[in-house]
Amino acid sequence: MTTYTITEARPKLGDIVRRAAAHEQIVITDHDRPIAMVVNFSDWEDMEDTIAALRNQISRAQGVQPIQHEEAKRLLRDAAAKAAAQ
Structure with a gap:
């Protein structure tokens, strides 16, 4: 790096x-x-996908109904855009 x-x-x-x-x-x-x-944009998307998948696994382990993958990606992108704007 x-x-x-x-x-x-x-x-x-x-x-x-x-x-x-x-x-x-x-x-x-x-x-x-x-x-x-x-970072490479496709690498960033892969990281977002991994984070979403891990969050869903954690939610399932805690007995919480996970959100759909595309919704998780949208939420992550929205949060990243909001953080970048600050």
Whole structure:
């Protein structure tokens, strides 16, 4: 995993995005604090799917009726968009 400060990343954005497209995870920091990660979009979707599946398994183990997979993906995407907007 490669790390760049915001200042370092700015002129290298094209290269960073291409590297993420090749499945490399890039962390962006601000004052030595990780604030963002650039990842391949399909990798991100796979992570979302895995999280949704694990949440459903936990719900089943707790006796809770799980939500449908597509609904879980929608909720995760909505939460990510809301977090990104803050």
